[in-house]
Amino acid sequence: MWILLIGLYLFSVYFLSVLERRMVYKKWNFAAPFSTLAFLLVQEDVKPHQRDRIFYETAPVLFIAAALMAVGVLPFAKGFIITGLSTGALFINAAFAYIMVAIVMAGWAPNGVYSMIGGWRFLAQLIAYSMPIVMAITATVMRAESMSLVNIVASQTHLWNIIYQPVGFVLFYVAAMALAFLPPFDLPLAPGELAEGVWAEFTGVKLLLFRLGRLMLILSLSLAVTVLFLGGWEGPLLPGFAWTFIKTILVAASFFLCGQYVPRVQHDDLLEWSWKLLTPLALFNILWVGILLLL
Amino acid sequence: MPNTYYLILLAMLLCITALAGCLYLLKKSMGIIIKEPAKDVPVEAGSLPQKPAWVRFHVHYYGFALLFLAFDMEMAFMYPWAVVYKELGITALIDMGVFLMILFLGLLYTWSQGGLKRQ
Numbered sequence: 001m002w003i004l005l006i007g008l009y010l011f012s013v014y015f016l017s018v019l020e021r022r023m024v025y026k027k028w029n030f031a032a033p034f035s036t037l038a039f040l041l042v043q044e045d046v047k048p049h050q051r052d053r054i055f056y057e058t059a060p061v062l063f064i065a066a067a068l069m070a071v072g073v074l075p076f077a078k079g080f081i082i083t084g085l086s087t088g089a090l091f092i093n094a095a096f097a098y099i100m101v102a103i104v105m106a107g108w109a110p111n112g113v114y115s116m117i118g119g120w121r122f123l124a125q126l127i128a129y130s131m132p133i134v135m136a137i138t139a140t141v142m143r144a145e146s147m148s149l150v151n152i153v154a155s156q157t158h159l160w161n162i163i164y165q166p167v168g169f170v171l172f173y174v175a176a177m178a179l180a181f182l183p184p185f186d187l188p189l190a191p192g193e194l195a196e197g198v199w200a201e202f203t204g205v206k207l208l209l210f211r212l213g214r215l216m217l218i219l220s221l222s223l224a225v226t227v228l229f230l231g232g233w234e235g236p237l238l239p240g241f242a243w244t245f246i247k248t249i250l251v252a253a254s255f256f257l258c259g260q261y262v263p264r265v266q267h268d269d270l271l272e273w274s275w276k277l278l279t280p281l282a283l284f285n286i287l288w289v290g291i292l293l294l295l
Numbered sequence: 296m297p298n299t300y301y302l303i304l305l306a307m308l309l310c311i312t313a314l315a316g317c318l319y320l321l322k323k324s325m326g327i328i329i330k331e332p333a334k335d336v337p338v339e340a341g342s343l344p345q346k347p348a349w350v351r352f353h354v355h356y357y358g359f360a361l362l363f364l365a366f367d368m369e370m371a372f373m374y375p376w377a378v379v380y381k382e383l384g385i386t387a388l389i390d391m392g393v394f395l396m397i398l399f400l401g402l403l404y405t406w407s408q409g410g411l412k413r414q
Contacts, residue, residue: 041318041321041322041325042325044326044328044329045322045328046328046334046335047328047335048335048336048337049335049336050347057319060315061311061312061315064311064315065308065311065312068307068308068311069304069307069308072303072304072307073304082303082307083300083301083303083304084300085297085300085304086297089374090374108349110337111337111347111348111349112337112338112339112344112348113337113339113344113348114337114338114339115337115348116348116349116352120352120354123354124356124359127356127359127360127363128359130363130367131363131366131370134370134373135370135373138370138373138374138377139377141374141377141378142377142380142381145378145379145380145381145382146378147374147378195338200337200338201337201338204322205315205318205319205321205322208318209315209318267356268355268356268412268413271356271359271411272411272412275359275362275402275406275411276406276411279366279402280399280402283395283399286395287392290380290388290391291388293380293381294384294385294388
């Protein structure tokens with residue numbers, strides 16, 4: 001049981017990395033994750049000379065640990081879950097908050113201008129994405145009358161949340177992409193203008209931890225979209241975990257696909273859009289769900 | 296068993312930290328860094344950095360940050376409210392509606408004063 005569960009999570013991370021590569025290079029390469037792993041393990045460990053020693057070593061660990069905590073409470077199926085915490089919806093929020101802390105630490109540590117700008121930009125990005133993501137989760141909690149993620153899926157047996165609260169789904173989807181800094185929102189990295197920004201000064205195993213953590217973050221976010229809005233493991237014929245897996249992979253593929261057709265958003269534009277449009281919409285979504293629940 | 300859950304989460308934290316530590320140690324045992332001039336200088340468009348990057352940075356989104364603080368406080372009240380919402384019914388809707396309306400008026404006021412644009 002435990003072996004199966006861990007295997008499923010590992011396979012999902014592996015498959016996501018293959019999928020991301022497929023979306024970028026337009027061809028399948030199933031060995032690529034392993035060759036990247038081997039490359040990063042033997043890459044020379046170049047460190048900037050005036051770095052903040054503690055932050056430089058701990059930021060990658062904090063990043064991957066935060067992503068792992070989020071994965072730890074998200075269910076694949078009923079009983080197919082690492083920890084069925086009764087405050088799961090709150091816990092994933094708390095875990096996601098540390099992603100920002102890790103990225104700002106990583107931006108500060110190398111004492112380089114580009115990474116510093118990347119770090120400050122991600123702080124701005126947090127101010128933009130966190131309200132929509134938190135309020136969208138709250139609306140699903142209202143419907144389920146419980147913060148347990150298993151109960152949230154159970155509340156969607158008859159009607160998925162994507163139909164019950166479409167505004168909330170769109171908000172969560174966009175905010176999730178901003179949280180994982182996927183292409184239209186890849187402000188801290190911005191390969192074209194900041195030359196990988198925050199990650200530019202990290203090599204070897206530290207970069208490996210960052211990239212693995214990013215994949216786990218994408219997995220946890222697409223799993224969260226599936227669990228909160230797409231009815232989790234509900235589906236005919238196939239066993240529950242297979243449905244969750246299929247939906248999660250589809251959501252992740254749509255994340256990667258969206259990024260290819262949208263230009264990068266500037267961070268002050270992102271802030272303005274978030275506070276002038278997304279936050280009022282999120283409040284409207286809560287009101288909408290509140291009225292529907294009382295009818 | 297909530298306590299067991301937290302223990303499992305703690306164990307996961309310890310495991311990932313241990314894994315990272317092992318990787319760091321493995322890396323350290325795998326060879327030395329060859330010292331070359333300007334290898335350990337942070338990337339900066341071809342030139343050497345003039346001064347350290349740890350300087351005062353104009354965080355021009357401070358207006359948003361203040362609004363964010365107010366709204367983030369409100370979210371702390373939202374979660375318990377959301378759990379008991381259906382039970383309390385219309386009273387809960389009006390209570391939170393008044394609270395959110397006050398905050399939302401604050402957002403509108405900031406907007407009207409030009410706080411929601413690049414400073």
